[in-house]
Amino acid sequence: MDLVEIKVEIPPSAMDVTDDLLLELGVEGWSLLEDVIVKRAWLVGVFTSPAEAKLRWEELRPMLPVSPMAKEEIKILAEADWRDSYKAHFKPWRFGRLHWVPAWERGKYQVPAGDEVLWLDPGLAFGTGNHETTRLCVERLVAVEAAMAVKGRDKAGVRVIDAGCGSGILALSAAKLGFRQILGFDNDPEAVRVSEENAELNGLEGRVAFSVGDLVTGLTDQQADVLLANILANVLIEFAPQLVAAVAPGGVLILSGILAKENGEVRTAYAKAAPSWRMDFREMGEWSDVELTKPS
Numbered sequence: 701m702d703l704v705e706i707k708v709e710i711p712p713s714a715m716d717v718t719d720d721l722l723l724e725l726g727v728e729g730w731s732l733l734e735d736v737i738v739k740r741a742w743l744v745g746v747f748t749s750p751a752e753a754k755l756r757w758e759e760l761r762p763m764l765p766v767s768p769m770a771k772e773e774i775k776i777l778a779e780a781d782w783r784d785s786y787k788a789h790f791k792p793w794r795f796g797r798l799h800w801v802p803a804w805e806r807g808k809y810q811v812p813a814g815d816e817v818l819w820l821d822p823g824l825a826f827g828t829g830n831h832e833t834t835r836l837c838v839e840r841l842v843a844v845e846a847a848m849a850v851k852g853r854d855k856a857g858v859r860v861i862d863a864g865c866g867s868g869i870l871a872l873s874a875a876k877l878g879f880r881q882i883l884g885f886d887n888d889p890e891a892v893r894v895s896e897e898n899a900e901l902n903g904l905e906g907r908v909a910f911s912v913g914d915l916v917t918g919l920t921d922q923q924a925d926v927l928l929a930n931i932l933a934n935v936l937i938e939f940a941p942q943l944v945a946a947v948a949p950g951g952v953l954i955l956s957g958i959l960a961k962e963n964g965e966v967r968t969a970y971a972k973a974a975p976s977w978r979m980d981f982r983e984m985g986e987w988s989d990v991e992l993t994k995p996s
Contacts, residue, residue, distance in 0.1 A: 703746050705777040706753040712741040714765040716986065720959065721763060724932065729756065750774055795835070796842040798873060803901065816876040818869070819902055832987040833956045837930045838873050840954045840991055844926055845877045856880045861924040861946065863915060864931045868895025868908065874926070875899075875907040883922070885913035915939040919946040928954045933962040940973040950996035953977075956989040963988040 710718060715732055722730055734741040743764070747753040757772055792801040792809060801809045803821040811817045848855060855878045862871035865884035872895075874882050886892055895910045911918070915935070919942050927947050929936060936943070936955050947953050953974075958966050960983045967979060967990055978993040 832984040836989040863929040885918035923948040930956040937969040953992040
């Protein structure tokens with residue numbers, strides 16, 4: 701299937717503001733590119749038709765810090781070419797014993813004995829996990845698993861839930877780390893479909909129960925030992941009661957998708973919702989997380 705690319709140049713100084721706006725709006729199909737050598741930056745969208753590309757741009761344009769003279773470039777882009785364009789930007793990375801590696805490096809990437817690898821293949825609805833919010837979550841997850849290993853806890857009985865699973869990266873990382881009872885849900889059926897495709901890519905079919913649901917229906921009657929929610933600060937605050945209620949005694953709640961400047965608001969909300977829980981937070985660039993541990 702051929703796709704349509706729309707590309708608009710933006711001031712490099714507007715990269716951060718634009719990135720924040722795209723995340724807050726929850727719009728799909730857009731990404732940012734920057735050439736730090738020539739000091740130029742672009743907003744790039746990939747859609748299924750020229751009409752859709754123009755419509756989405758006209759909706760977004762009034763909210764962005766772009767010049768009224770900025771002109772969009774639209775071209776037909778074969779899906780294979782679109783995927784290949786990401787190979788120059790996506791490199792392997794690791795944390796602890798978990799490696800995230802491009803699928804095209806399968807067969808030549810050396811995985812140390814005892815380590816695990818999650819193969820990633822960028823697509824329209826599939827990120828590479830390079831964003832700070834995802835890394836913050838996966839680093840917390842790896843640390844939780846390592847602590848359980850030190851204590852000799854059997855992970856077969858540990859229940860992990862990825863709330864708002866997106867492309868399934870966190871849920872599938874949990875499977876690679878040896879957790880057996882894993883649930884991932886998202887309110888977008890397309891995200892669930894892509895999550896299942898990524899499970900197949902990694903030989904994890906059936907290891908994660910993916911389903912369509914939101915932060916009410918997806919958490920009803922659920923108790924997780926590890927609950928991950930990489931969403932947005934305002935959503936995490938609004939649904940704090942549901943997220944807190946879905947954590948089992950002694951369990952961990954890992955929150956991400958939080959701008960560093962919003963972290964205080966999130967911690968305040970959760971201090972009220974879970975006053976006796978231990979709380980920790982970190983920052984990575986402009987982003988941050990919050991980890992809460994429920995008393996046993």
